Every structure is written in C-alpha cells, then in structure tokens.
Amino acid sequence: MLVTRLKLAYFNMLEERRLKKLSSPMFRKIDADWKRHYHRINPYKVCRTFWNNPHGIYGETPLSALDPILKECALGPSDVFYDLGAGRARLAIYVAATYPCKVRAVEKIELFNHHTMQLIATYPLHLELHDADILEIDVSDATLIYFYGITFSDNFIRKVAEKIPYGCRVITVSEPLGGRFSVLKKYWVRYPWGKTEVFLQK
Numbered sequence: 162m163l164v165t166r167l168k169l170a171y172f173n174m175l176e177e178r179r180l181k182k183l184s185s186p187m188f189r190k191i192d193a194d195w196k197r198h199y200h201r202i203n204p205y206k207v208c209r210t211f212w213n214n215p216h217g218i219y220g221e222t223p224l225s226a227l228d229p230i231l232k233e234c235a236l237g238p239s240d241v242f243y244d245l246g247a248g249r250a251r252l253a254i255y256v257a258a259t260y261p262c263k264v265r266a267v268e269k270i271e272l273f274n275h276h277t278m279q280l281i282a283t284y285p286l287h288l289e290l291h292d293a294d295i296l297e298i299d300v301s302d303a304t305l306i307y308f309y310g311i312t313f314s315d316n317f318i319r320k321v322a323e324k325i326p327y328g329c330r331v332i333t334v335s336e337p338l339g340g341r342f343s344v345l346k347k348y349w350v351r352y353p354w355g356k357t358e359v360f361l362q363k
Contacts (some may be wrong), residue, residue, distance in 0.1 A: 171354045179225035188258035191284050198276040204249055211270045221248060222309060222334065222359075226253050226350040228314060230332060230361060233346070236260040240304040243267060245295045245321065250277040250288075252307065257288040262305075264288045267298050296320055300329075307332045330363045337362050 181189070208219040236242060240262035244253045245287035250273065257264040264287060268274055277290050291298055296317070300306065304324060310318050311334055322338045325331060330345070337344050337360040350359045 169210075169353050170267050176223050176225055176227070181222075183225055183228050184255070185259055186229065187284075190230075191254055191258055191280060192251070194283065195254065195280060197203065198279065199249060201294065204271070204273075207270060207272055211272075212284075219248065220225060220309060220338075220352070222307075223351065223352065224252065225346075227252065227359075230348060230359065231256065234330060234360070236262040236305065238262065241265065241302045242347055243298075243300055243303045243306045243353065245300075245306060245308045247273075247277075247290075250290070252275075252279075253288055256318055257286040258300060262287075265291060265298075265303075267291045267293055267295055296324070300324055301326050303329045305330045305332070309334050311336070312337050318337075328363070330361060332357075333360050333362070336360070 181195045184192070193339075195236065205219045236256070238261045241260050242256050242260070243265045244250070244256075245267050245270040247253050248270075250268065253264050253266035256262070266277065266288060268277070268290070274290060274292050280286070281288055281290060293357045306325060306329060308321060308331060310321070318338065319340075322340055322342065331338060331342065334350075337356050342362040344360050344362045346361045348361070349356050
C-alpha cells in the first residue's frame with residue numbers, strides 16, 4: 162500500500178511538471194484554485210460513497226498525455242467538446258481555458274458539481290456543467306467527445322455509442338467503441354498504473 166502511494170505521488174509530481182510547461186497562465190491560475198477546493202477531498206472515497214460501491218473505481222486521464230491528442234483535433238470556435246463523466250472537471254476546465262470551443266461537462270456526483278460550479282462562477286470559462294446521467298444528456302451538437310469508459314459495462318458503452326452523432330470524433334480509453342466508428346489514430350498514454358491505449362475515432 163505504501164509503495165503504491167509513493168508511486169502515485171511520484172507520478173503526480175512528474176505530471177505537474179509536464180503540465181506546467183504545457184498549460185497557459187489562465188489555466189494555472191484556475192488549477193491552483195481547483196487544487197485548493199480538493200485539498201482535503203479524496204475523489205475515490207467520494208465515488209464509492211455516491212455509488213454505494215466499496216469497489217468503485219475512479220480515474221483521471223493525465224492532462225499532459227491528452228494534450229497532444231487535443232492539439233491534433235484542432236478545436237475551434239465552432240466545436241463543442243463533451244466530457245462524459247467529467248468527475249472533478251479538471252479536463253473540461255483545461256479544455257475551456259486552452260481552446261476557443263464550447264465545453265460541456267456531464268457529471269452526476271453532487272460534491273464534484275458543487276465545486277465545479279463555484280469555479281465556473283469565479284472564472285470566465287465557456288464551460289457548461291450538466292448534472293445529468295450520461296445516457297440522458299443530449300449530445301447532438303457534439304463535435305468531439307471524451308469518454309473514459311473503463312468502469313462501464315459493454316451494454317452501457319453500446320448505448321453511449323448509439324447517442325453520438327455521425328461525424329463526431331470520440332476519444333476513448335483502453336478500447337475503441339467499435340461498430341460504425343473507425344479508429345483514426347491510437348496513442349499509448351501513461352497512467353499511474355501503467356501504459357494503456359487511447360483511441361481517437363469517428
């Protein structure tokens with residue numbers, strides 16, 4: 162357990178160094194406030210309590226690893242980016258502070274949404290927060306979706322895929338959506354537990 166915590170702490174230290182080089186002053190200012198909000202909050206415990214599941218899994222994709230993929234997507238003012246299952250919304254905040262597109266974060270956990278709303282109220286972010294189930298949200302205007310679907314069943318993922326409009330690009334972790342989606346490119350991304358594949362598809 163101690164070794165795992167030390168590895169995680171080391172990984173996070175390296176991630177913060179990489180992110181400092183990549184991110185804008187605007188994001189770094191918001192991110193410092195974001196960290197103060199979550200200083201004493203364990204997101205893993207929050208998820209387990211909310212979903213009433215002692216084995217619940219929570220994960221966040223390292224922003225420094227996702228940044229090259231987002232750059233390749235060349236998000237512009239006409240784009241709409243969705244983060245389905247946004248958690249603490251750090252990715253959504255990063256995209257909103259870095260790219261000129263519209264950003265929608267979709268999350269059900271009230272505690273996370275409470276802090277996200279405080280940050281949205283404080284900073285001039287073109288970011289909307291939707292307190293909704295992933296399967297209930299209308300994503301018909303999406304041009305790029307991020308979906309960290311590792312924790313969901315195959316049936317749930319299939320239902321998500323059915324909602325996605327034709328022509329929309331989708332970033333998924335570990336597995337592509339399959340079906341009508343064609344993989345445009347795949348990337349190896351390092352997480353605290355090791356490397357895994359991330360897929361860009363359309």
